[in-house]
Amino acid sequence: DSGVTQTPKHLITATGQRVTLRCSPRSGDLSVYWYQQSLDQGLQFLIQYYNGEERAKGNILERFSAQQFPDLHSELNLSSLELGDSALYFCASSPSSGGARETQYFGPGTRLLVL
Amino acid sequence: GDSVTQMEGPVTLSEEAFLTINCTYTATGYPSLFWYVQYPGEGLQLLLKATKADDKGSNKGFEATYRKETTSFHLEKGSVQVSDSAVYFCALKPGGGSNYKLTFGKGTLLTVNP
Numbered sequence: 552d553s554g555v556t557q558t559p560k561h562l563i564t565a566t567g568q569r570v571t572l573r574c575s576p577r578s579g580d581l582s583v584y585w586y587q588q589s590l591d592q593g594l595q596f597l598i599q600y601y602n603g604e605e606r607a608k609g610n611i612l613e614r615f616s617a618q619q620f621p622d623l624h625s626e627l628n629l630s631s632l633e634l635g636d637s638a639l640y641f642c643a644s645s646p647s648s649g650g651a652r653e654t655q656y657f658g659p660g661t662r663l664l665v666l
Numbered sequence: 667g668d669s670v671t672q673m674e675g676p677v678t679l680s681e682e683a684f685l686t687i688n689c690t691y692t693a694t695g696y697p698s699l700f701w702y703v704q705y706p707g708e709g710l711q712l713l714l715k716a717t718k719a720d721d722k723g724s725n726k727g728f729e730a731t732y733r734k735e736t737t738s739f740h741l742e743k744g745s746v747q748v749s750d751s752a753v754y755f756c757a758l759k760p761g762g763g764s765n766y767k768l769t770f771g772k773g774t775l776l777t778v779n780p
Contacts, residue, residue, distance in 0.1 A: 553711065584767070594755065596767035609767055641709060643768075653759075655768060657702070657710040 554578065555658035557642050563664045569630040572661045576623055576644030582606070583625040584645070584655060585617055589638040600625055601647075632665045639663075668693045672756050672771035679746055679778050687741040687774045689730075689756035696761035699723075699732050699739040700768065704753045713741075713754070746778045 554577035564570055576583050585597040587610075596609035600619035611617075614632075619625045629636060639662050643655040673688040691697065701713040701723070714723030719734035728743045739756060756771040 553709070555709075582766075586768075593772045594768075594770040596769070599766060607767060643710075653766075654700075654712055654715060656712065659709040 553656040553658065555642060555644050555656055557640075557658040557661050559661060560659065561662050561664075563666065564632060565666055566632055566634060568632050568665075569628065570632065570663065572627040572629070572640055572642075572663075574625045574627070574642030574644075574658060576625070576642075577656055580644035580646050580656075581623065582645045582647065583619055583623070584643040585611075585625070585627050586641040586643065586657075587638045588641060588660070589635075594641075597627070629663070634665050637663055637665045668697070668758060668760060668769045670756050670758055670769055670771035672754075672774050674772075674774070676775040676777060679776070681748055681778055681780050682745045683778075685741070685743040685746045685750075685776070687754055687756075687776070689739045689741065689771060691737050691739065691756075691758050693737075693758055693760060693769075696734075697758040698761065699730070700757040700759070701728070701730055701739070701741050702755045702757060702770075704755065704773070706752070710755065746776075748778045748780050751776055751778045 556575045581602045584599045588594045597611040599607040617627045639660045641660045643657045645653045669692045698717040700715045702710040703713045714725040716723040716732035722731045753773045757768045
């Protein structure tokens with residue numbers, strides 16, 4: 552158990568809908584990262600937040616957005632969902648701003664299925 | 667940009683066999699290198715890491731050495747067990763600047779038969 556929690560574990564929804572994925576980082580960790588794992592793209596970095604502020608952006612679609620709240624939990628919002636958004640979404644956390652040597656600890660993931 | 671190339675799987679071994687999963691990378695500067703493991707139905711777990719050239723990471727009988735001259739970080743284990751069956755991911759994190767994301771390889775599925 553990494554100490555990172557994600558809810559829900561599974562999510563089934565329809566095209567065009569909007570969903571929110573939630574992540575609670577390890578106690579004391581200030582950085583939260585979101586990754587998407589799909590069969591065709593593999594594991595891809597989406598976005599990083601550090602202590603409430605956006606720190607880095609990766610291959611995140613404009614239909615997706617995220618935020619980190621004062622209690623440090625984070626939410627990833629996915630809207631106007633398409634079939635291709637079906638994937639496993641991971642949240643990870645690290646103690647500080649994410650230096651090169653710092654380990655990221657991953658949650659169990661949320662499996663999203665868009666029908 | 668940064669990239670990680672892993673040997674294509676799947677890899678199927680018998681229990682107690684020797685394991686090698688090759689990983690090479692392309693990156694500027696001095697990245698940190700990681701191996702993560704994903705057991706069936708679970709999230710990613712850090713297996714081991716190395717943060718500078720010639721460092722050896724080790725955990726649970728697995729080892730990998732950071733070779734800057736060959737830009738490699740191959741994963742090895744002397745005697746695999748059925749419980750090692752999982753997907754293994756090699757990853758790097760850039761050595762400088764403000765880009766702290768992990769770049770992953772495509773993963774290698776390992777199946778160990780009794």
